[in-house]
Amino acid sequence: MTDHAHDHERTVKPMVDEITDFEVLEIALRELCIEKGIFTAEEHRRFTEFAEQIGPTPAARLVAKAWLDPEFKKLALAEPMTASEEVGVDWMEPTGFGTPSDFTAFQILADTPTVHNVIVCALCSCYPRPILGNSPEWYRTPNYRRRMVRWPRQVLAEFGLYLPDEISIHVQDSNQKHRFMVMPMRPEGTDGWNEDQLAEIVTRDCLIGVALPKAGVTTNVITDTRPAIHPGTAG
Amino acid sequence: MSERIEALQEIVERNQVWPVMAAKYGVENPVPPWKTSLDGLCDALDRAACNENIPSFKERRDEEDVLSATVYSNLPYPENQLVSLAHSLVARGIIDEKELKQRLESIRERLEA
Numbered sequence: 001m002t003d004h005a006h007d008h009e010r011t012v013k014p015m016v017d018e019i020t021d022f023e024v025l026e027i028a029l030r031e032l033c034i035e036k037g038i039f040t041a042e043e044h045r046r047f048t049e050f051a052e053q054i055g056p057t058p059a060a061r062l063v064a065k066a067w068l069d070p071e072f073k074k075l076a077l078a079e080p081m082t083a084s085e086e087v088g089v090d091w092m093e094p095t096g097f098g099t100p101s102d103f104t105a106f107q108i109l110a111d112t113p114t115v116h117n118v119i120v121c122a123l124c125s126c127y128p129r130p131i132l133g134n135s136p137e138w139y140r141t142p143n144y145r146r147r148m149v150r151w152p153r154q155v156l157a158e159f160g161l162y163l164p165d166e167i168s169i170h171v172q173d174s175n176q177k178h179r180f181m182v183m184p185m186r187p188e189g190t191d192g193w194n195e196d197q198l199a200e201i202v203t204r205d206c207l208i209g210v211a212l213p214k215a216g217v218t219t220n221v222i223t224d225t226r227p228a229i230h231p232g233t234a235g
Numbered sequence: 236m237s238e239r240i241e242a243l244q245e246i247v248e249r250n251q252v253w254p255v256m257a258a259k260y261g262v263e264n265p266v267p268p269w270k271t272s273l274d275g276l277c278d279a280l281d282r283a284a285c286n287e288n289i290p291s292f293k294e295r296r297d298e299e300d301v302l303s304a305t306v307y308s309n310l311p312y313p314e315n316q317l318v319s320l321a322h323s324l325v326a327r328g329i330i331d332e333k334e335l336k337q338r339l340e341s342i343r344e345r346l347e348a
Contacts, residue, residue, distance in 0.1 A: 039279035048275030100281035
């Protein structure tokens with residue numbers, strides 16, 4: 001060991017030094033599927049590389065750009081696939097037709113002073129993965145999926161988002177043919193901010209519609225998942 | 236579909252779930268390292284879903300929802316996603332339970348060699 005700063009930076013972070021059953025199970029399923037000819041190792045590698053590089057950064061960047069440039073906002077709403085390319089996302093990747101579960105019909109829903117948008121997939125967990133990354137755990141739960149379409153105000157309140165009655169809530173149900181993301185309005189207190197500063201406050205939750213961007217807030221709400229409870233039978 | 240599968244039950248009981256492992260070794264990653272490979276596996280399966288008996292995207296997710304809420308309700312995400320997928324593939328006869336058990340043993344031997 002030396003006391004040089006660069007050596008210090010190279011210190012390896014802690015790792016799980018144990019082979020877990022889950023790690024072994026994932027390998028076993030994959031190997032058996034490949035051996036049975038269900039898919040090839042090459043196909044699996046391509047989809048895994050795709051899964052490794054997706055995240056919410058391009059979507060946040062797209063919204064920040066739209067806030068700064070009205071022409072880009074028009075493009076984003078009229079031709080969302082073209083606007084996605086400007087933030088580095090090609091919806092046709094990784095197969096030339098997108099992934100099997102990410103169809104290439106994509107629409108951006110712009111909030112207005114009187115309409116708030118929120119996305120859900122009532123059927124399963126369709127999500128705009130190429131531009132927003134993997135969905136959070138709670139998005140996949142029946143609790144969120146079934147209740148958001150019925151009681152959106154109540155579910156949004158559980159995320160800490162209380163909307164006044166004069167704002168209507170538009171719940172957009174994704175499906176295997178259409179993917180959506182929300183373009184929230186630029187919040188107060190961000191005058192003079194550049195694109196990087198604005199992109200930082202456009203969190204994943206804001207792009208789903210369960211939060212509103214706010215100067216100084218750059219993290220998502222941590223939400224416990226729980227089983228579905230009907231309001232009429234709760235308590 | 237809800238019948239217990241012994242090989243998977245043993246995995247559940249050993250409980251090497253990521254929150255436990257991460258805490259034990261002081262690791263900060265929110266999800267286990269095999270998660271992206273599992274995502275690749277699900278996408279590859281969805282693409283193959285036209286073949287006989289391979290669950291479609293919707294069937295796979297529906298079965299995952301049911302199994303995660305019942306047989307595997309004690310597992311966190313994404314362990315419940317992985318084990319539910321394994322359960323679906325065994326229950327549908329795509330993977331034989333004995334074959335899976337043997338493969339789990341041989342992979343562990345390989346990784347520990």
